Amino acid sequence: MIASLRGTLVSLGTSRAVVEVNGIGYGVAISERHALELHLGETVQLRTAMIVREDDISLFGFVDELELGLFELLRTVGGVGPKSALGVLGQMEPAAIARAIAEGDDAPFRKVSGIGPKTAKLIVVTLAGKVVAPAGAPPVVGAPPQSASTRTAGALVDALTGLGWPERSAIEAAESVLNAEAGAEAQPLPVLLRRALAELGPRASRPDERGARS
Numbered sequence: 310m311i312a313s314l315r316g317t318l319v320s321l322g323t324s325r326a327v328v329e330v331n332g333i334g335y336g337v338a339i340s341e342r343h344a345l346e347l348h349l350g351e352t353v354q355l356r357t358a359m360i361v362r363e364d365d366i367s368l369f370g371f372v373d374e375l376e377l378g379l380f381e382l383l384r385t386v387g388g389v390g391p392k393s394a395l396g397v398l399g400q401m402e403p404a405a406i407a408r409a410i411a412e413g414d415d416a417p418f419r420k421v422s423g424i425g426p427k428t429a430k431l432i433v434v435t436l437a438g439k440v441v442a443p444a445g446a447p448p449v450v451g452a453p454p455q456s457a458s459t460r461t462a463g464a465l466v467d468a469l470t471g472l473g474w475p476e477r478s479a480i481e482a483a484e485s486v487l488n489a490e491a492g493a494e495a496q497p498l499p500v501l502l503r504r505a506l507a508e509l510g511p512r513a514s515r516p517d518e519r520g521a522r523s
Contacts, residue, residue: 310359311335311357311359311368312356312357312359313354313355313356313357314328314330314335314337314353314354314355314357314368314370315328315330315352315353315354315355316328316329316330316331316335316352316353317329317350317351317352317353318347318348318349318350318351318352318353319334319349319350320334320349321344321347321348321349322344323341323344324338324339324340324341324344324395324399325337325338325339326339326344326347326353326355326370328353328355328370335368336368337355337357337368337369337370338367338368338369338370338391338392338395339355339369339370339371339395340371340395340396340398340399341399341400342398342399342400342402343370343371343372343376343398343399346372355370355371355372356370356371356372356373356374356376356377357369357370357371357377358371358377358380358381358391360391367391369391369395371398375403376398376403379394379397379398379403379406379440380394380395380398382436382439382440383397383398383432383436385435385436386428386431386432386435386436387428387431387435388425388427388428388431389424389428389431389432392423393421393423393424393428396421396422396423396424397418397421397424397432399421400420400421401417401418401421405417406440407440409433410432410433410436410437410439410440411440413433413437413463413464413467413468413498414433415429415430415432415433415467415471416429418432418433426471427471427472427473429471430467430468430471430472433464433468434468434498434499434502435499437464437497437498437499438497438498461487461493461494461498461501462483462484462487462494464498465479465482465483465486465487465498465501465502465505466479466480466483468498468502469482469483469502469505469506469509472506474509478509479505482505482506482508482509483501483505485505485508486501486504486505486508487501489504
């Protein structure tokens with residue numbers, strides 16, 4: 310596995326660079342934001358992820374271990390492939406990614422090309438608690454602080470509606486899950502989401518049944 314490259318930058322595009330190491334040129338996919346920081350002819354060092362498929366071997370390059378780690382985490386989310394993960398890093402700095410996930414805010418991810426509303430919601434839900442905002446990141450100024458229970462309920466309802474459930478059903482399921490046991494709001498959002506989905510499962514009815522009642 311090629312874990313890093315250090316050499317001369319001999320070719321540079323908005324999403325691809327060629328780094329020459331001991332006479333061998335390695336093509337590396339990079340983010341648009343990273344490309345703006347590079348200059349032809351300079352010596353560069355990239356942390357890399359090598360992805361091997363049946364018919365292809367690709368290298369993805371990053372500024373440091375932090376960006377590489379975020380890339381790997383993003384790839385654990387259903388529906389997020391290497392190109393989409395790189396697209397997120399191209400439009401959002403690590404601190405912005407961490408802040409959006411910590412706040413349960415999927416809006417910044419929806420702005421990334423190739424990331425739809427459901428995938429954006431899954432990024433926030435799947436990576437909740439796995440990404441910590443870097444020390445020294447500026448505080449977010451907004452509405453007055455909410456209780457942990459209120460924040461969790463809001464995030465859970467958002468996750469369910471983002472996955473296609475009606476808001477009323479999402480609210481009922483969230484209340485049921487959070488009221489089921491003391492301290493439920495302190496549990497990880499993905500755990501609560503699975504419970505809410507299990508709660509909603511038995512309630513689901515066929516479209517013709519819903520139409521008959523409306």
